Amino acid sequence: MKRLPEGFSLFLKKACPTCVLIEPLIQRMSDAGLPLTVYSQDDPLFPTGFARIIDDVNLEYSFHQRIETVPTLILTRENKEVARLAGWHREEWQALTGLNELGADLPGYRPGCGALNMEPGKTEELALQFGAVKLAARRIEVATMVDEMETCFEKGWTDGLPVIPPTPQRVVSMLQGTRRQPDEIVGVIPPNNVACSVEKVAINAVMAGCKPEYLPVVLATVEAACLDEFCMHGLLATTYFSSPVVIVNGPIRQAIQMNSGVNALGQGNRANATIGRALQLVIRNIGGGVPGGVDRATLGSPGKFTFCFAEDEENSPWESLSVQKGYAPDTSTVTLFPGHGVHEIFDQLSRTPESLARSMAGCLATVVHPKISMAADAVVVVCPEHVSVFKAAGWSKQRLLDELHSLLQMSGRQAVRGADGIAEGLPESFAADPQIPKFKTDGLMIVHAGGPAGKFSAVISGWVASGATGSQTVTKEIE
Amino acid sequence: MKENAVLLDPTAELSPAERELLPRPENLSGKTIGLLDISKARGEVFINRLGELMAAEGLSIRHYKKPTFARVAPLELYQQIVMECQVVVEALAD
Numbered sequence: 001m002k003r004l005p006e007g008f009s010l011f012l013k014k015a016c017p018t019c020v021l022i023e024p025l026i027q028r029m030s031d032a033g034l035p036l037t038v039y040s041q042d043d044p045l046f047p048t049g050f051a052r053i054i055d056d057v058n059l060e061y062s063f064h065q066r067i068e069t070v071p072t073l074i075l076t077r078e079n080k081e082v083a084r085l086a087g088w089h090r091e092e093w094q095a096l097t098g099l100n101e102l103g104a105d106l107p108g109y110r111p112g113c114g115a116l117n118m119e120p121g122k123t124e125e126l127a128l129q130f131g132a133v134k135l136a137a138r139r140i141e142v143a144t145m146v147d148e149m150e151t152c153f154e155k156g157w158t159d160g161l162p163v164i165p166p167t168p169q170r171v172v173s174m175l176q177g178t179r180r181q182p183d184e185i186v187g188v189i190p191p192n193n194v195a196c197s198v199e200k201v202a203i204n205a206v207m208a209g210c211k212p213e214y215l216p217v218v219l220a221t222v223e224a225a226c227l228d229e230f231c232m233h234g235l236l237a238t239t240y241f242s243s244p245v246v247i248v249n250g251p252i253r254q255a256i257q258m259n260s261g262v263n264a265l266g267q268g269n270r271a272n273a274t275i276g277r278a279l280q281l282v283i284r285n286i287g288g289g290v291p292g293g294v295d296r297a298t299l300g301s302p303g304k305f306t307f308c309f310a311e312d313e314e315n316s317p318w319e320s321l322s323v324q325k326g327y328a329p330d331t332s333t334v335t336l337f338p339g340h341g342v343h344e345i346f347d348q349l350s351r352t353p354e355s356l357a358r359s360m361a362g363c364l365a366t367v368v369h370p371k372i373s374m375a376a377d378a379v380v381v382v383c384p385e386h387v388s389v390f391k392a393a394g395w396s397k398q399r400l401l402d403e404l405h406s407l408l409q410m411s412g413r414q415a416v417r418g419a420d421g422i423a424e425g426l427p428e429s430f431a432a433d434p435q436i437p438k439f440k441t442d443g444l445m446i447v448h449a450g451g452p453a454g455k456f457s458a459v460i461s462g463w464v465a466s467g468a469t470g471s472q473t474v475t476k477e478i479e
Numbered sequence: 480m481k482e483n484a485v486l487l488d489p490t491a492e493l494s495p496a497e498r499e500l501l502p503r504p505e506n507l508s509g510k511t512i513g514l515l516d517i518s519k520a521r522g523e524v525f526i527n528r529l530g531e532l533m534a535a536e537g538l539s540i541r542h543y544k545k546p547t548f549a550r551v552a553p554l555e556l557y558q559q560i561v562m563e564c565q566v567v568v569e570a571l572a573d
Binding site: 135137138139140141142143144148151152157165166167168171189192194196199200203204207281285286287288 | 483484485486487488489490491492493
């Protein structure tokens with residue numbers, strides 16, 4: 001990095017009216033014996049006639065000094081910046097230079113102009129050019145007449161929808177979203193078990209359409225997916241429908257304006273849509289998990305493009321999903337549930353929690369198959385109009401869970417293979433069991449989301465191999 | 480004219496950046512061979528002679544022609560060849 005000399009350094013551009021305004025002062029400062037060097041961003045001959053001009057048209061000094069405005073006057077002593085003034089402010093300049101009459105004939109104050117190194121995209125370009133960010137990914141050149149979007153399709157990098165072409169500038173910009181180093185390893189991505197760096201996640205986040213401020217959520221999501229208990233490899237390879245469902249809790253939801261309200265599980269919110277998609281692209285591009293390859297889903301589900309939403313914590317009478325899992329309310333987390341689909345719980349008439357819980361249980365009983373128990377977990381997304389029924393009656397989340405588990409029992413006789421004229425069912429060994437629970441004791445989760453109108457909650461069904469032998473729900477703190 | 484764009488590879492970089500050629504057939508028996516005249520001058524001389532030799536060998540051949548050598552084949556023609564042939568030969572000539 002190039003250092004500034006001792007004394008005063010002044011960054012200018014000729015196209016800035018304030019710089020032109022103060023041009024006559026430069027020679028005066030120099031004549032007064034001040035050690036002054038001028039760095040010119042757009043014209044090495046500006047200011048006219050001054051001897052100590054450094055050509056900074058390539059903006060290297062400006063980039064390293066993080067100049068935001070021209071003019072900027074910096075005082076350096078013993079290799080340390082001790083003062084910095086941006087724009088023209090007569091009293092400040094007089095005080096810093098010790099020249100009491102400096103600019104006495106000029107207006108007292110004029111703001112400067114934006115520095116050329118701060119123009120959109122320029123900072124990222126300069127960071128690459130001057131080595132502030134080192135990227136390791138292979139660079140692929142796209143010929144002049146070829147559309148970069150089409151190149152991404154041809155190379156098999158997309159989920160079938162267009163992606164944002166991952167140019168180095170966009171990736172550098174994305175990396176501004178994290179303090180982590182580009183070469184830091186985030187996790188080992190199945191199915192090819194490839195070590196994945198922050199940089200590679202950032203590239204896929206660009207392609208998914210993320211903003212840099214989403215990157216910490218994406219990184220936590222990728223880390224969660226790599227946890228052994230989540231069993232991403234099996235979840236990808238299964239012929240079943242499921243895929244990671246990402247549920248975000250904590251303050252970051254609001255900071256990045258995620259949707260937990262109207263149409264929370266649907267389209268239309270950039271953060272919801274692109275965070276879930278970034279994880280899918282990481283699995284596809286880095287892990288090598290593609291449909292027809294290791295992904296053997298019979299039908300799949302639309303959530304395999306993206307399935308990510310936030311819990312509405314502010315309007316919920318209950319503790320949030322992450323608080324239930326032991327995190328503080330001001331901690332942001334991602335929870336990954338191996339699931340798919342949105343199965344409705346329609347109930348417009350229940351006004352008591354008992355009645356509404358029975359409706360919910362009736363819908364939950366069909367998860368996987370009415371005769372199959374203890375296979376898949378499920379998430380119940382309780383909508384605001386339904387939650388108000390439980391709130392009015394003073395039901396806690398645990399009370400509702402207890403009630404659902406209690407209602408979701410069936411006798412072995414009803415559930416075994418062949419019963420009710422259906423070959424599918426539990427093995428004959430369960431026939432004598434009087435009560436078989438539908439879900440494992442930790443197999444139901446409740447979150448609150450949705451728009452204010454509509455008595456429609458939802459079941460998100462889990463992978464049929466939910467639990468320790470398959471995929472367990474995982475939660476990861478967002479850094 | 481814009482400069483060549485540079486993209487950063489989002490993959491694990493386990494395969495070459497350039498697209499590889501499909502494996503070449505070991506032999507032509509039982510395959511339908513498309514002979515594509517790209518409308519470049521005298522290209523048909525070569526492609527027709529090749530067709531005669533292949534037909535004499537008892538091979539199954541089909542002739543196609545691009546409207547102009549200057550542009551990529553129309554999608555319909557591309558799809559027709561994909562559906563009807565396993566091998567395609569085209570001739571660049573002048």
